[in-house]
Ligand SMILES: Nc1ncnc2c1ncn2[C@@H]1O[C@H](COP(=O)(O)OP(=O)(O)O)[C@@H](O)[C@H]1O
């Protein structure tokens with residue numbers, strides 16, 4: 001079974017009900033301060049932390065004096081716009097005393113569906129984490145329309161966990177795990193410690209949300225678990241309303257862990273290898289040696305470019321002799337690749353007229 005103390009890179013999802021009091025609509029700032037201490041502790045032992053924080057709509061609703069009932073889309077989007085700025089500030093003010101810099105990252109479903117945006121947001125998140133920053137992620141509710149919304153942050157958090165290659169995703173909820181039925185309605189329901197595989201029987205046990213502030217319920221948490229575990233990320237559901245929920249989890253608080261179905265590295269390689277290539281990069285003998293040694297593909301090692309592709313597209317990697325080496329996601333278009341092939345990385349800017357990336361295919365985006 002996974003343990004938070006082993007986490008290398010962890011995404012923590014915080015439900016609206018943890019940050020905003022269900023009854024009064026007041027912001028639970030003492031809770032946030034405790035959570036900030038927990039995050040600081042994880043950071044201090046070297047783990048990367050990403051927070052996916054809900055609460056913008058619940059916060060904004062209170063400020064605008066909107067009712068607790070379901071709101072029309074434009075009203076909840078207005079509430080989100082008002083609430084998000086407060087939410088981001090609250091995290092910034094909570095984490096700053098621990099010397100932690102925060103960043104606001106607002107994403108939509110389209111960002112992960114579009115490969116170019118996906119790769120870009122992946123690179124941005126990597127850069128933030130390399131700086132030791134704790135990204136605070138939420139859905140960009142003001143621009144997301146019904147068709148392109150996640151609508152719940154459970155699935156969004158799973159997508160973020162996959163994007164950053166997290167090894168653990170912790171969903172802090174108002175319930176201490178996954179039960180055989182909705183415990184709010186069924187007193188006989190029992191909690192699972194571990195779910196090794198998500199079977200149709202497990203899926204049938206997941207019910208809707210219990211509180212008026214929340215969106216997803218267990219249905220979206222199971223969808224999140226499918227996404228995360230298929231990408232090699234362990235997922236936990238645990239109760240988050242106590243003062244320091246991550247400390248509590250490490251001290252043995254009740255939890256349900258979902259077992260990863262593979263390791264993140266293999267999952268990503270499989271994903272890349274399964275895509276239909278839009279073209280090919282033909283590499284010289286030096287590049288072939290570098291790639292097999294686990295290095296990224298530099299423009300200097302590319303002898304030829306075949307086909308027509310955009311940034312982020314899958315391409316085949318072939319040797320000059322025509323042997324297939326593998327597949328990768330390209331960081332340049334076919335036209336750019338043709339212009340810079342054979343050139344050193346420090347010549348790229350002069351050729352393209354703008355600063356480019358040093359590598360054509362990063363080793364993390366390659367399956368040989
Ligand atoms: N099988 C189940 N096990 C546990 N909780 C369930 C189950 N089915 C439905 N629920 C409900 O899901 C709720 C948690 O989801 P939700 O209200 O969306 O919280 P969050 O704000 O954490 O996303 C629980 O409080 C419970 O009422």
Ligand SMILES: N[C@@H](CCC(=O)OP(=O)(O)O)C(=O)O
Pocket residue numbers: 014015016017053054055056057058080138139141151152153154213214215216217
């Ligand atoms: N983006 C929305 C998220 C809504 C949502 O997923 O809420 P929850 O089920 O409490 O995590 C917000 O910030 O209000």
